[in-house]
């Protein structure tokens with residue numbers, strides 16, 4: 001097993017003039033796991049990753065690789081492999097790009113060929129990067145990050161531009177790398193893109209931490225939801241009203257009711273007590289994307305309220 005350091009963020013913050021891009025961010029990214037760093041566009045993910053990689057200087061707090069900042073590692077590129085927004089020289093071939101970068105992290109030409117094969121770009125090794133699709137550039141970005149065989153990987157939106165097969169491939173790759181003991185941090189603005197890849201999730205909105213837990217911990221926040229159908233729909237409607245249950249529109253073509261926040265056992269018991277015949281009673285799998293949106297929306301609303309209160313006080 002690879003002995004990888006964790007990533008530790010302590011009260012990290014960044015202000016660009018009037019924009020507070022990141023604020024008081026503290027969390028740890030554990031080795032041996034894939035951690036999804038999630039937040040909507042503009043929430044501060046890239047700025048955070050850039051601070052982690054010593055590319056942007058924090059206004060407050062610090063970001064550590066193990067026990068020290070990235071820039072203070074003896075050979076930073078050998079410890080942390082990073083793929084931020086791919087900025088390749090369009091005139092270089094894929095192999096040329098890797099061979100130009102290799103000396104900086106002490107990688108051999110043989111290793112360049114090896115990583116090209118690992119990411120499935122070996123057939124296009126001699127093609128100019130300028131003609132690559134976004135998906136191929138993403139693969140080349142990952143190859144660059146893997147060049148030094150680093151124990152830590154930091155990837156900004158690596159699934160962006162990949163087709164479903166590419167996403168599946170990326171998933172296998174990241175799971176394999178974490179399985180070897182590496183620390184793997186991947187950002188995304190869509191939970192669904194990384195939901196089947198990550199062990200842990202860190203959610204930010206407007207530069208602040210909203211949630212950090214295992215994926216199961218996030219799923220536990222999900223409200224139950226039950227689909228119920230009766231041959232006496234008007235009685236079912238009356239029962240729902242009587243219980244004060246919230247409903248949402250049932251799927252198209254369905255004649256039943258989707259009850260929010262109540263599990264199937266409670267709906268079934270209430271129907272039984274009312275002597276109401278049911279033809280369907282089903283727990284609906286909760287969509288983690290909904291949980292994610294809800295967390296982000298709530299955080300954004302709270303932030304707006306605070307801003308309004310501050311304006312009133314001022």
Ligand SMILES: Nc1ncnc2c1ncn2[C@@H]1O[C@H](COP(=O)(O)OP(=O)(O)OP(=O)(O)O)[C@@H](O)[C@H]1O
Nearest residue numbers: 016019021039040041042043044045046047048189
């Ligand atoms: N160099 C900069 N100068 C001024 N403002 C910046 C700079 N970099 C980022 N910002 C601002 O900081 C905020 C966070 O941006 P950031 O790019 O970190 O978000 P993000 O979560 O990575 O977004 P996306 O998913 O769109 O890439 C945004 O309001 C952005 O406009």
